[in-house]
Amino acid sequence: MPEKKSSNKRIPSAPRSPGVYLMKDAPGKIIYVGKANNLRSRINTYFTGKDTRPMAPFLMARVSDIEFITTATEKEALILENNLIKKHRPRYNVVLRDDKTYYHLSLDPTEKYPRLQLSRKRLNNAALYFGPYPSGLAAKETLRFVQQVFPLRSCHNRDFKLRARPCLEYQIGRCLAPCGGMVGKEDYRKLTESAVLFLKGRSRELISDLKKQMDNASNELNYEEAARLRDRIGALEHSLEKQNVDYGIKIDQDIVGYYAQDNNYQLCILFIRGGKLLGSKSFTPIKLKTNIDEVISSCLTQYYHGESDIPDEIIIPAHFPDENLIAQWLSEKKGKKVMLIVPSRGAKNALLDMANDNARSLWEAANKKEENKMMRLEILKEKLSLSKLPRRIECYDISNIDGKHAVGSMVAFQDGEPNKTSYRRYRIKTLNDPDDYGMMHEVLSRRFKGKDAPPDLLIVDGGKGQLNIALSVCRDLKVKIDTIGLAKEERAFISTKGLVKKKLAKTEDRVYLPGRKDPIFLTSFPSVLALLQRVRDEAHRFALRYHRQLKQKSDLKSALDEISDIGSKRKTALLKHFGSVKKVKDASLEDLQDVPGISRKLAQKIYKELANK
Numbered sequence: 001m002p003e004k005k006s007s008n009k010r011i012p013s014a015p016r017s018p019g020v021y022l023m024k025d026a027p028g029k030i031i032y033v034g035k036a037n038n039l040r041s042r043i044n045t046y047f048t049g050k051d052t053r054p055m056a057p058f059l060m061a062r063v064s065d066i067e068f069i070t071t072a073t074e075k076e077a078l079i080l081e082n083n084l085i086k087k088h089r090p091r092y093n094v095v096l097r098d099d100k101t102y103y104h105l106s107l108d109p110t111e112k113y114p115r116l117q118l119s120r121k122r123l124n125n126a127a128l129y130f131g132p133y134p135s136g137l138a139a140k141e142t143l144r145f146v147q148q149v150f151p152l153r154s155c156h157n158r159d160f161k162l163r164a165r166p167c168l169e170y171q172i173g174r175c176l177a178p179c180g181g182m183v184g185k186e187d188y189r190k191l192t193e194s195a196v197l198f199l200k201g202r203s204r205e206l207i208s209d210l211k212k213q214m215d216n217a218s219n220e221l222n223y224e225e226a227a228r229l230r231d232r233i234g235a236l237e238h239s240l241e242k243q244n245v246d247y248g249i250k251i252d253q254d255i256v257g258y259y260a261q262d263n264n265y266q267l268c269i270l271f272i273r274g275g276k277l278l279g280s281k282s283f284t285p286i287k288l289k290t291n292i293d294e295v296i297s298s299c300l301t302q303y304y305h306g307e308s309d310i311p312d313e314i315i316i317p318a319h320f321p322d323e324n325l326i327a328q329w330l331s332e333k334k335g336k337k338v339m340l341i342v343p344s345r346g347a348k349n350a351l352l353d354m355a356n357d358n359a360r361s362l363w364e365a366a367n368k369k370e371e372n373k374m375m376r377l378e379i380l381k382e383k384l385s386l387s388k389l390p391r392r393i394e395c396y397d398i399s400n401i402d403g404k405h406a407v408g409s410m411v412a413f414q415d416g417e418p419n420k421t422s423y424r425r426y427r428i429k430t431l432n433d434p435d436d437y438g439m440m441h442e443v444l445s446r447r448f449k450g451k452d453a454p455p456d457l458l459i460v461d462g463g464k465g466q467l468n469i470a471l472s473v474c475r476d477l478k479v480k481i482d483t484i485g486l487a488k489e490e491r492a493f494i495s496t497k498g499l500v501k502k503k504l505a506k507t508e509d510r511v512y513l514p515g516r517k518d519p520i521f522l523t524s525f526p527s528v529l530a531l532l533q534r535v536r537d538e539a540h541r542f543a544l545r546y547h548r549q550l551k552q553k554s555d556l557k558s559a560l561d562e563i564s565d566i567g568s569k570r571k572t573a574l575l576k577h578f579g580s581v582k583k584v585k586d587a588s589l590e591d592l593q594d595v596p597g598i599s600r601k602l603a604q605k606i607y608k609e610l611a612n613k
């Protein structure tokens with residue numbers, strides 16, 4: 001176990017052993033995590049001005065305390081440092097953030113009959129992940145192609161377990177139907193391995209392997225199988241023809257390129273598999289004013305930390321102090337030597353140039369986007385006569401059905417982009433009736449009675465009524481914020497029963513401003529209107545999701561109540577075992593039978609009843 005020690009800027013108390021140091025600011029927040037082979041001499045460099053990173057003086061001005069965690073080796077410190085950075089995301093560390101949503105395909109080889117699926121996040125450590133693909137569409141196209149060529153099952157595990165007969169996928173030749181015992185375990189395994197080889201970019205190796213299998217099948221007079229393999233080979237060769245750039249490299253390579261401006265960095269990693277450029281991955285620009293050594297070191301440790309697809313060679317733009325340590329760590333992870341290479345000429349240098357060019361283009365595109373975002377906020381300020389630039393916008397919405405499961409939502413946008421860690425949801429406590437105004441009043445009062453700083457612009461989803469509620473809450477709580485309402489037109493109509501009802505008309509959105517009788521339209525400024533709509537739609541989506549969660553929870557609870565043979569004793573046993581009704585619903589048949597008092601017959605009944613909810 002690592003040993004913990006604490007210091008208050010007293011350098012001598014830093015141990016001389018390897019380990020990790022955590023720098024904290026006055027309120028105790030971790031603002032930097034670093035590792036060293038000799039903690040004392042590393043800490044010394046901070047206090048003697050030997051740390052030349054441009055951000056070092058800013059860091060030191062804020063450090064109030066340093067905590068040390070000693071480790072047995074520097075490698076152990078490297079892993080611990082990485083875990084702590086991931087956990088605390090300290091302000092002065094390089095933290096890699098994806099610049100968009102990347103999609104992967106995943107397959108869990110530990111399953112008896114694995115299936116390939118689309119994944120946004122890495123959830124299962126036992127699974128193999130392929131990609132990243134630049135868009136959902138690209139990932140889906142690859143998935144469709146793989147399923148056509150390698151007919152692995154596509155059904156969910158839950159359906160697979162219940163299935164006794166093959167589904168339509170089998171009839172149309174897109175699954176070998178392990179559910180109905182139509183394919184042996186060994187044949188399915190071979191098919192899975194072929195799909196994995198293809199996804200790893202080893203098409204040439206795969207084709208020669210399939211050709212051997214085809215010859216064997218035809219020697220054994222199994223012409224049906226030989227024809228199937230021939231078609232598979234044809235499809236693969238066709239897909240290879242479409243990828244026209246072949247770098248002729250036999251080993252797998254990743255290339256880490258970067259672009260720097262004023263000690264800020266943009267990174268881009270290219271992936272070469274089987275000689276083909278399979279894709280790339282980029283991250284949000286690192287605006288930290290640090291040096292390239294730290295950027296490369298953090299990039300390698302953070303990117304490959306959870307990555308199972310480690311290449312044989314990683315081309316990097318410069319040598320850095322931790323190079324040997326990180327190469328060692330990567331080799332151990334891969335179970336094979338991994339080389340870190342800094343090329344100076346030749347084909348590898350050309351690849352590095354390509355990665356660097358990509359990084360520069362990404363930097364320029366991100367800067368342009370940033371400029372556009374700020375310009376959009378300037379226009380918004382001017383058109384709505386706001387008192388300040390709306391860098392932080394909060395929007396509020398209410399969701400309920402006849403007052404039931406009533407909730408409120410708050411979403412926050414910083415510089416025109418969602419800041420999801422600031423989102424809040426509120427369960428309405430004071431009202432049971434369908435009173436949207438009252439609910440909005442409760443939510444806003446709870447928000448602005450809190451200690452969090454108010455936003456620059458407050459938006460309520462609704463017209464004059466909602467706007468007036470927001471204004472009265474701000475007035476009562478003496479909070480000064482620019483406030484607007486955003487709504488589509490509401491028109492009164494007489495229902496067939498003679499009642500006057502109001503219905504949302506399908507008109508463009510209008511903005512309601514305090515003290516102004518008529519709303520204003522922003523149709524001449526589509527990008528500004530689009531921003532407001534995006535914020536409002538996000539608040540609506542967030543409120544609705546919470547409302548549905550509460551409703552589903554309550555529906556499931558009553559569904560459990562409705563199953564005959566489930567008395568309060570068994571219900572309590574189920575909830576105690578699984579922790580929530582949702583987990584009872586997600587449980588497998590076998591898991592349900594593990595609960596004391598639940599027989600196989602009863603487990604089947606619960607499974608079926610809850611499956612439809």
Ligand code: SF4
Binds near residue numbers: 155176179
């Ligand atoms: S045939 Fe069977 S295994 Fe294949 S997708 Fe359909 S249910 Fe799943």
